Amino acid sequence: xxxxxxxxxxxxxxxxxxxxxxxxxxxxxxxxxxxxxxxxxxxxxxxxxxxxxxxxxxxxxxxxxxxxxxxxxxxxxxxxxxxxxxxxxxxxxxxxxxxxxxxxxxxxxxxxxxxxxxxxxxxxxxxxxxxxxxxxxxxxxxxxxxxxxxxxxxxxxxxxxxxxxxxxxxxxxxxxxxxxxxxxxxxxxxxxxxxxxxxxxxxxxxxxxxxxxxxxxxxxxxxxxxxxxxxxxxxxxxxxxxxxxxxxxxxxxxxxxxxxxxxxxxxxxxxxxxxxxxxxxxxxxxxxxxxxxxxxxxxxxxxxxxxxxxxxxxxxxxxxxxxxxxxxxxxxxxxxxxxxxxxxxxxxxxxxxxxxxxxxxxxxxxxxxx
Numbered sequence: 253x254x255x256x257x258x259x260x261x262x263x264x265x266x267x268x269x270x271x272x273x274x275x276x277x278x279x280x281x282x283x284x285x286x287x288x289x290x291x292x293x294x295x296x297x298x299x300x301x302x303x304x305x306x307x308x309x310x311x312x313x314x315x316x317x318x319x320x321x322x323x324x325x326x327x328x329x330x331x332x333x334x335x336x337x338x339x340x341x342x343x344x345x346x347x348x349x350x351x352x353x354x355x356x357x358x359x360x361x362x363x364x365x366x367x368x369x370x371x372x373x374x375x376x377x378x379x380x381x382x383x384x385x386x387x388x389x390x391x392x393x394x395x396x397x398x399x400x401x402x403x404x405x406x407x408x409x410x411x412x413x414x415x416x417x418x419x420x421x422x423x424x425x426x427x428x429x430x431x432x433x434x435x436x437x438x439x440x441x442x443x444x445x446x447x448x449x450x451x452x453x454x455x456x457x458x459x460x461x462x463x464x465x466x467x468x469x470x471x472x473x474x475x476x477x478x479x480x481x482x483x484x485x486x487x488x489x490x491x492x493x494x495x496x497x498x499x500x501x502x503x504x505x506x507x508x509x510x511x512x513x514x515x516x517x518x519x520x521x522x523x524x525x526x527x528x529x530x531x532x533x534x535x536x537x538x539x540x541x542x543x544x545x546x547x548x549x550x551x552x553x554x555x556x557x558x559x560x561x562x563x564x565x566x567x568x569x570x571x572x573x574x575x576x577x578x579x580x581x582x583x584x585x586x587x588x589x590x591x592x593x594x595x596x597x598x599x600x601x602x603x604x605x606x607x608x609x610x611x612x613x614x615x616x617x618x619x620x621x622x
Contacts, residue, residue, distance in 0.1 A: 253433055253442070266435045270333045271404055274432060274439060278332045279303075282430065283315055285441070286328065286402065292443045293328075293400060293428060296321055296538075298382045300362035300375075307349045314346040317361070323383055323393045324424075325350050325358070326400055333404035340401070340413040343425070347397040355393045381572055384536065387525045390507045392476075398424040402443070405429065414447050477505045479587055483524065484509060487596040494600060497607055498522075507586070510534070515614045518546070520606060522599050524586040529595040531602040532578035533610055540573040546617060547575040553613040560609035561602070579606070 254263035276282065283302070290297035297318040305313040316328035327350060329343045353361070363375035376388045383391060401410070406427055417423040427447040433440040484503035492499050497520060498511045508523035517537040523530040535543045547568050550557070558564055567576045579602045584591040 253440075255435060266433045266440070269432045269434050269439075271430075271432055272333055274434070276332070276432070278330055279315075282330050282332060282402070286330065287316060290316075290318060290328075293402075293426075294443075294445060296382075297326060298379070299365075300358065301365045304361070306361070312342075312345070312349075314343075314350075317350070319358075319379065319382065319393070320398065321383065322396075323391060324396045324398055325353065325394050326398045328400045328402065331401075331403035335401065335403040335406045335410045337407055337409045339403070339406075339410050340417070340425075343399045343401060347399055350394070351397055353394055355388075355391065358393055359388070381574075384534070384574070385507060385523070387507065390476075390525055392506070396424065398426075400426050400428065402428045402430055404431065406446070411447060418448060480507060480524075481505055483586055483592060483595075486592060487522070487599060490596050491600045491603065495604055495607065497603070513610065513614060515618050518614065520603060522603065524584075524595060526585050526587065528580050528582050529584050529586075529599055530578050530580035531599050531606055532576050532580075533606060534574060534576050536574040538573075543573060543575050544568065544570070546621070547577075549617045549620070550577065550610075550613055557609040557613065561605040 253266045253268075255266055256263055271277075271282065286292060287299050287302055290299055297320055299316055299318050301317040303313045303315070304317045305311060314327055315330045318326040318328060320326050327343055327346045329339060329346070331339060359375050359379065362379065366373050366375055366378075379393075380386055380388050380391065385391060401414070406429065411427065414425055414427055417425055425447075426445060429444045429446050431442045431444065433442070481503045488498055488501065488503060488509075491497075498509065501509050501511055503509075507525055508521055510519040510521040512518075513520055513533065517535070519534050519536070521530075521532050521534050523532065535546050537543050537546075547566075551566060554566065561579065563579075565578050565580075567578065569575055581595075581598050584595050586592075586595070
């Protein structure tokens with residue numbers, strides 16, 4: 253890494269160091285950094301436990317346990333300057349231990365973490381918000397487990413095993429090289445994904461999703477997934493005959509589907525559950541302040557919008573990052589096929605109005621912000 257010297261039109265090399273030489277330790281520092289800034293690993297993660305040791309018949313502890321945006325558990329193992337020979341084996345053991353955790357156990361594990369850290373939040377509410385849904389009972393958590401290895405350097409034994417697991421078994425495992433730099437009195441750290449290379453990650457995620465869909469699950473999940481997919485297939489066929497908004501969206505295994513509005517991270521969404529059917533515009537950019545700004549600007553057009561859509565519920569949600577503007581009906585149940593016609597008819601009529609009503613205000617706000 254080099255620093256650009258504008259005055260002399262030169263570049264100055266920034267010295268690469270070792271964590272141990274700088275006085276940093278694995279648990280006291282590297283683990284704490286990632287616990288409080290998991291986005292350093294290139295995605296949005298929800299840390300749900302640290303030094304997790306509630307495994308049967310073993311006292312082993314995994315460094316960090318997280319949920320990703322798909323509701324899968326992420327096992328994060330940290331090493332300081334050297335991965336050691338057994339990092340992959342250790343992480344695989346932890347993944348196998350975590351594979352049996354139920355949704356309720358995950359909720360309790362997270363609640364324990366919140367309590368220990370003096371956070372008065374409710375684990376169930378935080379998880380549903382993170383996964384951008386409202387009904388915890390409808391969530392499908394921990395269908396797969398992922399592994400993230402972080403170290404200052406990786407031995408051949410580790411990288412070779414990781415590549416084998418990736419290519420042969422499509423196991424979702426990533427290696428991040430944590431590189432500390434020293435420049436004067438400043439110390440910097442960079443997290444570089446070295447396996448798989450970032451360009452290949454999207455492909456491996458798609459392959460994992462395909463494998464996940466091909467695997468049969470047990471009990472109530474398989475029935476739930478089947479019903480949701482059938483409904484979305486039923487509804488999309490009807491909606492797509494009247495609008496191209498969702499024409500590229502496939503039937504989902506989850507309780508909601510979304511399509512882009514043309515304005516980054518603002519999405520039109522359909523959502524269904526045991527007692528509701530909803531169409532909405534969701535504002536969910538990474539920055540909460542930007543979301544609130546967009547929401548406030550849209551409220552300036554509320555009268556004009558509702559002239560087209562009819563009454564809507566405007567949810568600024570000041571205690572959350574995202575915002576939502578929605579219409580919904582209650583007293584319908586996705587698991588009652590007799591309700592499907594009414595649900596689909598409502599969703600279609602509502603979304604056609606939303607798409608029309610928000611088109612001009614969003615274009616105007618986009619020009620103002622950009």
